[in-house]
Amino acid sequence: MTTEPTPTVEPTPTVSDDTASDRPPTSVPDGATVEACPYCERPFPTDRLRALHLGERHADRLTPEERATFEETEDEEIDDLFVYHLKVVALIVLVVMGLSYVYAFALA
Amino acid sequence: MTAPDRSLLPALTRRGLVAALGTTLLVGVASAHAGSLGSVTPVSVPSWLFALTGGAVVVASFLFTSLLTDRDLIRAVNERGPTVQAPRALALGRRLLAAVGVVGLLAVVVVGLFVPAPPVANLAVLLVWVAWWAGYTTTVYLVGNTWPALNPFRTLAGSLPTLDRPLPARLATWPSVVGLLALVWLEVVSPLADAPRLLAGVAVGYTLLTLAGAVVFGSRTWFERVDPVSRVFRFYGALAPVQRVREGFVVGLPGAGLLTHGGTEGVVGRRRSPDGPVRADGGVASTAAHRGRSLVSGGDDVAFVVALLWTTTFDGFVSTQVWADLAGPAVEWGAPPLAVYLAALVGGFGLFFGGYRLASALARRSAGSYVTSVELERRFAVALLPIAAGYHLAHFAGYFLTFSPALAAVLAAPLSPPANPLLVVLPDWFGAIQLSFVVLGHLLGVWVAHSVAFETFTGRLQPLRSQYPYVVVMAAYTMTSMWLLMQPYTAPPFL
């Protein structure tokens, strides 16, 4: 039995430098498609997410093609977001109306 | 402010107060004041409808928050204000706080053991429950964490030698999770708020245990990894608008301290680059050693935060008829009551922890991300802290107001306290204020989770999609705990 004392360490090892914490730990399921970032190697399931990531995280080092792809993808994302927000507004209306309805019945 | 009939007052216990809160929430239905003459016919809102409304508020706040998807704007909201240089007076302030802490602990022990006053006029009880756990804790999350300076155990430990034996690294901060659950169990199963002598005994025991721990493992290790009280204040303090940094103080929005970005300026929160990671540092560190360490850095921290949230619920749960109906058969069957309480406490914690971990695994899936679910658990745990603080404020703001004149009167004459100190009777509408604290905590939680999601995920839709499982879990939690708050008080059985 070794009696060598273990040094007191911080509870859990944590990311200490920017580059490491900038890229959160990832795990890719077996056989899943991987689109890796050429700069920080972070894996993405779709090239759309990778294109967005490039523009968000590595804006100052993109090649002209990467920049063009990012801008195109960003436009698509914003179009999709508009549709998404329409659904959100519809859902807000639904929640408010549903709740009023329940109140009207419960307190009648 | 009047000296009301004793029977109308909530018992001087946490459980009693939970009951009082539940009653006041039933706006006018079962008015605590029987003689409310000539009041308008009360509108009866059934408790399930209150619960449903709580869940709907959580869902609606998520929906509203999802309209804001501009990363720079989100960051700008969470940006910390300028650093205020701490003057030299700070050292003096620390020493003053340390003295107050030690005198307070001494008063609890001496008065608790030797002054035969009833709980409501007993300084030991009032100091621990009203001044410290209700009042002081509130200042920690509303203003800033002063506990490292006030902590009497730490002050006393500072004058003792230390063996500096290592605490195994693989234990991480898990001892503090066990310690928190143990403290809450002790608080629920024993009449700590009604028996001054017992309370003083527990204070002595806690002091001895803490000092022994600090001597063996070193003050820093003990108070940062084992002592549950210091850990509670560390996490609550991270919520506060005032955060301590090396250069002085920074001021920001409540909750912004949970989202401090990393970088060379560390806890100050100015980003070194726009790519700055989420660094939930909180700036709560009183020592430079904390710098660069996230507020929630591993599964042990996640467990502690979940335990903190669960214990606020457990208190209310054991004083419902549901619990009496569940515990009854178990005890009749031969299980020792204390073990039944312990099993419920630990089991419920497991359920909460499991639910949170499951939600994080589902968040990974609903977002369509390769970020590990362990990492998501770690990052999103900070969003639970405002919710825990909201429930604390809801429970204890009224408690503090009710008993503060008694505290003042007894403080003036601790050894010969007035037999029947004044108490404040809170108006019925105070229940609505308490309810709004719960809702505010949830709103802040939704915002914190939203901000973390936009730092963690890519694009605009992925962060929003990641929130679905958390929103479902949170809505379910809100409905459950609101329903619990509304239940008529049933004394926890078999104690």
Ligand SMILES: [Zn+2]
């Ligand atoms: Zn990258």
